[in-house]
Amino acid sequence: MYIHEHISGAQGASMLGRFVPLPELDVKRHGASDEAVAAAAAVMDKMFRGLSPLNIDLLRGLSIHLHIIPHGKQVTDVAEFRKQRGQTTPDGTAMRLGSRIVYAVREATIPEGFVPAQESARVVARFALTKSEQQWLQGLFNERKQKGGGWVSADAALNPEAYFSASAAALFGYRFNRAWLHQTDPRMQRLVGAVFRHAPGPIPD
Secondary structure, three states: OOEEOEEEOOOOOEOOOOOOOOEEEEOOOOOOOHHHHHHHHHHHHHHHHHHHHHHHOOOOOEEEEEEOOOOOOOHHHHHOOOOOOOOOOOOOOOOOOOEEEEEEEEEHHOOOOOOOOOHHHHHHHHHHOOOHHHHHHHHHHHHHHHHHHOOOOHHHHHOOOHHHHHHHHOOHHHHHHHHHHHHHHHHHHHHHHHHOOOOOOOOOO
């Protein structure tokens, strides 16, 4: 897929009228059901197709692979994540391996959609935010911390990345919705709305 929109480069270089290719998106099933694979692929597709061209451009040359961890298996049973054995992963599993970005979700979390959406947004937070967006996010997180919340999810208070990823999932209607986000955290709604400019449906002003 290609996004075609007038955009400006992060360093000021013109990218007007340039086609911006979407990275290859891939779901690794590891024995998960057809239903889980289809649902995970739908969430992944919606999240990454929702990105603005400028953020997509930061993923240029990369492929993104979502690994489904079936019932009865552990994340570290998958080769890409074996080095995490014995570690806790409160910040998710997303990492870059050469030209691949890999991350994982448990099959049991897929039907609700929130966790796959949150972890897909975590990929964006980690690899596809501009410098100015990273600074914007850090400022919003610091302010929210000082005010004592409230947070869209229990782990959103951990760090800016978790705050962004849970809020992005809400923008797409998972667990919460964009009206709730707009009402409770309008400044974060503006940030995730700018990053996910092509998220389906109207985004409140």
